[in-house]
Structures are given as structure tokens and as C-alpha cells.
Amino acid sequence: MSAIALPPRLRVVVMMRPGLMREGTLRVLELAGQAIASLTVVDDLLTLRQALSQGGADIILTGLTGHRDRLRDFFLFYSHYLRFNIDTTWLLYSEPLTPLLTTLSPLAPHEGPLCLPHDLQPHLLHDLLLKRQAMSHLAFMNSDPFPRMTANIVLSWPELQVLSHFVCGALEHLTTPTGGFTTKTLSAHKRSAMRKLGVCCDQQLHALLHGSRLCPARRLPDVVVSQG
Structure with a gap:
């Protein structure tokens, strides 16, 4: 009887300012520990760049800005990184920009970040992590976890x-x-x-x-x- 191959474990990098959201996110990641190969936690974009240059990531989980960062820094980094790292899934707590990033983003849905609701329940984040572990980035994004609006302007x-x-x-x-x-x-x-x-x-x-x-x-x- 052949053994069932388990899906590869995820390399996860978190960038969030210290605070309740980061603490809650890390608790969820701890519960999903069997799905995670490595976890790196940083609090600004400079350190995020350094961490990704050293080891890459399957999932990046962030807010819009880190500690001391400006919004323009996020746009510069996210637009560049995701164009050249097409297998990385970026989960983004994006309020108050969710309507803009989900409706007006110049990147295709599978190229841009997956915008998370600000009130996303912990068990749903846990489910997203396990779902991403079970499939490729493209298949995960095409499964429409949070469908984007259609558009014509x-x-x-x-x-x-x-x-x-x-x-x-x-x-x-x-x-x-x-x-x-x-x-x-x-x-x-x-x-x-x-x-x-x-x-x-x-x-x-x-x-x-x-x-x-x-x-x-x-x-x-x-x-x-x-x-x-």
C-alpha cells in the first residue's frame, strides 16, 4: 500500500506593526503549525525585503504598512515583488483601501494580493492557510476566496x-x-x-x-x- 504524499509545508513571512492584530495573527499561525515549514516575523518593509531576499516565501501576510513605513513604500514594493515572484501568495489586511485594490488594481487577480476583511475571523484565516498549503498559488487565487468585482472603466x-x-x-x-x-x-x-x-x-x-x-x-x- 503506497503512502499518501503530504502537501509541502509553507514558508510564511509576516510583516505587521506590534499590536493586537499581529498577536492574533501569530496565534492563528501557531495553531496551523503543522502546515508551516518556517515563520519569519518582521515589523517594517526594509526588514521584509531582507527576509525575502534570504529565503523567499510561499505566503506573505501583512498590513498596508509596517512600523515607520509610508503607504507609497507599500505600493512600490508590492507592485515590484509580485510581478517577479509569481508563486507567492500575498494575504493583505487592506482596509481602508480594499475597494480600490480589489476593483481598480492594475494587476490581474492572481498577480495581486488577496485582500482580507478587517474583521476576518481567526478560523477563516486558518482555513485559508490550509487551503493554500493544499494547492498552488494560481489554483488558490482562481478559487476566488474573496471574489473581485467586475469592471469596465x-x-x-x-x-x-x-x-x-x-x-x-x-x-x-x-x-x-x-x-x-x-x-x-x-x-x-x-x-x-x-x-x-x-x-x-x-x-x-x-x-x-x-x-x-x-x-x-x-x-x-x-x-x-x-x-x-
């Missing part, structure tokens, strides 16, 4: 970054010497995104983006994102 990657920083009240981070935008280009991308979404002032944009998050009955217009 085109937004660019710079527009997505500008809207995300707008939601977080951090537009000024984009016009720093390392932010990648000038005041002029930021304003142009913001105006373009607002025009495509059918809003004409900051108050309407704020209501649209936050309303889609807070009220399940509401949603963003159907959107598709260009690679531009």
Missing part, C-alpha cells in the same frame, strides 16, 4: 496610487523627493481619476470611496484598470 496605476493616498489622507507623501510625483502630475492624475469615476469634488470622491467600504449595498462603478 479604465484607471491607470498612477491614478490608483493617488486615490489610495487620498483615502488615507496622505497625498503629501507622493510629492516628497522619493514619492515619484510632482504637485502638477499628482493633480493631473487625481482630476483624471475623478472624471472617470464621475465625481467633481473631493467630498463626492470621499463619499464614493468610503461609502463602498462602509455600506455593503453600495459599490464603485464597474472598473477595469489599464497598465499605463
